[in-house]
Amino acid sequence: MTPPDDATAPVRHPDAPAPGELLGAHYAHCFGCGDAQPHGLMLQARAAEGVAITAEFTVKPEHQGAPGLAHGGVLATALDETLGSLNWLLRVIAVTGRLETDFVRPVPVDTVLHLEAEVTAVAGRKIYSTAVGRIGGPDGEIAVRADGLFIEVKVDHFIDNGRPEEIQAAMSDPDQVRRARAFEVNP
Ligand SMILES: CCCCCCCCCCCCCC(=O)SCCNC(=O)CCNC(=O)[C@H](O)C(C)(C)COP(=O)(O)OP(=O)(O)OC[C@H]1O[C@@H](n2cnc3c(N)ncnc32)[C@H](O)[C@@H]1OP(=O)(O)O
Numbered sequence: 216m217t218p219p220d221d222a223t224a225p226v227r228h229p230d231a232p233a234p235g236e237l238l239g240a241h242y243a244h245c246f247g248c249g250d251a252q253p254h255g256l257m258l259q260a261r262a263a264e265g266v267a268i269t270a271e272f273t274v275k276p277e278h279q280g281a282p283g284l285a286h287g288g289v290l291a292t293a294l295d296e297t298l299g300s301l302n303w304l305l306r307v308i309a310v311t312g313r314l315e316t317d318f319v320r321p322v323p324v325d326t327v328l329h330l331e332a333e334v335t336a337v338a339g340r341k342i343y344s345t346a347v348g349r350i351g352g353p354d355g356e357i358a359v360r361a362d363g364l365f366i367e368v369k370v371d372h373f374i375d376n377g378r379p380e381e382i383q384a385a386m387s388d389p390d391q392v393r394r395a396r397a398f399e400v401n402p
Pocket residue numbers: 241242247295296299308309310311312313339340341364366368373382385396397398
């Protein structure tokens with residue numbers, strides 16, 4: 216997870232959402248951010264300065280592992296989704312290759328997890344990023360953290376591996392921004 220010596224600093228795309236702007240969902244049925252997934256995380260990410268974002272996710276009863284506490288896999292999903300959202304600021308499509316997660320404190324149901332994430336380096340198709348999630352407010356104590364390695368892919372990654380019905384539906388999405396995020400970001 217250490218960037219190689221020839222890695223460079225990430226460059227914010229000139230058309231990236233302005234700091235403070237909500238990113239919205241990249242796909243309505245995404246378990247992390249989609250609004251058409253009733254039990255999903257419905258994570259809301261917002262652009263920050265540089266190649267960084269903030270995000271919030273409220274833990275619902277559907278997200279429990281131990282009684283009254285968030286499931287670790289759900290928290291990993293929140294971190295994965297937050298780190299994945301960063302790639303929209305670079306205007307690349309990328310998927311998670313590796314995700315290293317530390318669970319520092321339990322996160323109770325009804326808690327708002329305040330996440331912040333940034334891209335730290337880019338090396339060819341590899342995008343290195345890091346995130347923390349805090350409870351008790353944006354400056355609260357750290358409950359989770361993760362480092363991510365995302366690999367840039369072409370849209371063919373989804374067309375070749377996904378189911379045609381969902382691909383077709385996403386391509387016909389009337390939400391222009393969401394369609395662009397899914398299909399038009401690669402040259
Ligand atoms: C419908 C469309 C919607 C689209 C919306 C946007 C999507 C948003 C989704 C948001 C949802 C949230 C996000 C999600 O949940 S994304 C969903 C979870 N992730 C996946 O499903 C990815 C599955 N994996 C793959 O498809 C392939 O393995 C990929 C594409 C990742 C690489 O296979 P590919 O054949 O292309 O590349 P390569 O093997 O030549 O590797 C290239 C370089 O990368 C390095 N490397 C690779 N893996 C690892 C690793 N594990 N650790 C360390 N390094 C690794 C490798 O050493 C090499 O380095 P170098 O030799 O160059 O130095």
